[in-house]
Amino acid sequence: MNDLTTLRLAADPDGIARAAAILRAGGLVAMPTETVYGLAADATNGQAVARIFAAKGRPRFNPLIVHLPDAAAAQAFVHWSDAAETLARRFWPGPLTLVLPLREGTALSPLVTADLPSLALRVPAHPVAHQLLQEFAGPVAAPSANPSGRISPTTADHVAASLSGRIEAILDAGPCGVGVESTIVGLTGTPTLLRPGGLAREEIESALGLSLADHAGPITAPGQLSSHYAPGASVRLDAAEKRPDEKLLGFGPVPGADLNLSPAGDLVEAAANLFAMLHAIDDGETPIAVSPVPETGLGLAINDRLRRAAAPRD
Template sequence: MTERLAATPSGIATAAHILREGGLVAFGTETVYGLGGDATQPAAVARIFEAKNRPRFNPLISHFASAEAAFTQVQANPLALKLAEAFWPGPLTLVLPRTPDSTVSDLAADGLSSLAVRVPRGDAVLALLEAVGRPVAAPSANRSGRISPSDASHVLEELEGRIDAVLDTGPCTVGLESTVLDLTDPSRPCLLRPGGIPVEALEVLCGPLAYPETNADTAPLSPGRMLSHYAPSLPVRLNATSISPQEGLLAFGPTPLPDAVVTWNLSPTGNLEEAAARLFSGLRFLDSQQATFELTGLAVQPIPTQGLGLAIQDRLRRAAAPRPTDADKP
């Protein structure tokens, strides 16, 4: 039985105790709900992988209550300090070299010499992290490869009975995972994952960013780099300009495709921030309508590329990627 905790001082204290004792607690951030475990305890990190059915070679982001706490685990360069001052707390993850005395387990970092760290935004989550007093590894609180949760009820739909508790902090305001920026070579900042911080805002401080290609044969350097990820059970068709009677429609803008049997409009006004916040809820809703409307797939209208559109497109490309077969799974 998974306990649902209110985001009160008592609920936060209970959640912190569970985490320090090696248990798993899902909690809301400004991006999505994370599935937290004490990053310094390998057994707790292993429980995260088990609860999510997550591939072992995908490293986890460690969360902290402050930049000062995060920078005890990684070697911060001047650019990292500048970005942290500008965007933390907030939806930005920095990948930096681990310090020699880092207490984050090798399992959380997948044995890499680097570590992904961030300071999330939200009074309740920061209070929780402060109370834990240790790095908290927290991938999205869903089964691996499935739709990320933006509400406590989404967490319970997938992980009820598999984790100890969920700290209900309400709906996520951003609704899209953090931007992941690799600063292990500060002369070449590299965008590993678009997310809640638009690229244009980062480039004001960083200059042009590098964009590595995802290689299906290579273990990812950061979370969210799996080719098939954020996937509903139905196949996803991108940039749709027409729709079949067997497809649900993920629309965007004031003119959704006509004749869809069921539609979720990310933003009728074409607002990309609204679209990002509603993306995972929309995929989850349409997937739930499969039996009702006898759907065989989902069609997605084109999304602009500017601002948060890049991050939205990244998630949708991964949702539409070929799914691994049972023989391919580790």
Template sequence: MIARGGLVAFPTETVYGLGADATDPAAVARIYAAKGRPSNNPLIVHVVDQMAAERLAVFDATARLLAAVFWPGPLTLVLPLRDGHGLASAVTAGLSTVAVRVPASPLARRVLLAAGVPVAAPSANRSGRISPTRADHVAAGLGETVDAIVDGGPCPVGVESTIVATDPLRVLRDGGIPREALALASGTAPMADTAPAALQAPGQSASHYAPVRPVRLDVRMRTDDAILIGFGDVEGELTLSVTGDPAEAAASVFAVLHDADALAARLGRTRIDVAPVPEDGLGRAINDRLRRAAAPRA
């Protein structure tokens, strides 16, 4: 289906992606239309290995080091486009760089091998809404706008990939690889560039990952008008992690937001409250998603 210009949602280790042939302008246009995605928001290109990535992008020493340590895995590199890359221009949203990743999910890798092309695959949800970590999230959000959904069960990482640029090393979006791991691997503490004046990578919009109901953060007590999502010793109707485990919270954050929205609708609650999550390691990526979910809507 991908090779014929279709849209196929498939699981990666992070979230479900909405995949299309990244070299086919019409197929890439279908991604933007299905998601209602602004045309200035670039897409991540998924490939099977570093060799395939180097046919699309120019790697420097830092990029090769990070790829050697973290690929396959939840790391996206934003690098200069290579001459003759062959990608549809909409993939990069007119930028001179491309975001590229080698996913670790065995099922995602089988999809990429079968397609035989670079696959542009943003999260398989309507733009600005909660990212999908189960096949039913995709079906509920995109319905018949996709040609197929490959059901691989829940995504184990649960938050999107960390996106970095390498010259100099800076984080464009926190994600499944904590900054501390990047610093350890590279010997350099990455700078933060997660709210730039112009979009350089996906997931940098101030309002993003949003449920239907407004979200309030750092809440420790239940109220009658809200669903409280707990964490650790803060108990709620739902929880990111009873034990306060950031890896468990990252894996569950989008699913719990989906569930909280549905529960609030059933109970007539008007808001979703979320308990505090420590701002370190994977907690940084979790809080990034929660802050964007709670941001004022455009």
């Protein structure tokens, strides 16, 4: 039901305090992070977490990421490990999510984990997110603030366009800097890349001194659905040129591109622009062609999002 008045809160002390009060009351707040805007709720409040799934139209088998202000807070919910300590010291706060064995007896809603025996945790680097987490002083579940399966939001306007009337507030801190969701690493056994994201695989492997395994099997973390991040129009990948009936999302020195993720071929710039440009180029009808993007560094995350955006839809 779209019957709420969605507030637009400034990212100042008053706005952050209001957002924290809304969370305590069981409400939903779209909060900025360095990756994308997240749809935040009190992770210990089952009704509030259920509202995340309802607002997004998200399937209940898809677990959520819990956001916390620091690693010490995270350790109260999971069985910590040497690998987790290494990665947390190196990359938190930042665009990295760790999946670890869930401790028994936590106050978290079972909806957060989708009844899995593991929990996804992140300490975001965005200063406004950090201030909100400190003000709220509890675990916050926060998937991307958009309808399930659609393009992720990197501005408050993206959130408002799709979720106004379904959530209590949007905490507006401008555009997100990284532009793609966090990298997810599973640490319930052999360290495994569960989802490529805003931290390059190579950096994680260097910190651990080993190669990450590749995920195979059932869903164990967010972002693993085959069709995800999709615009309204169809998407064609690895396009050498634009067809007459298409719009072209370019990468590198591509002539005739309607929009270009990075004319200079910079993968960091491309990642930051990806979702915003998909929002901008999508009219819901005209097919979108996308230039090839290298499968290295952040290109792994960009191509993961593009392949899921182009996948057949139910």
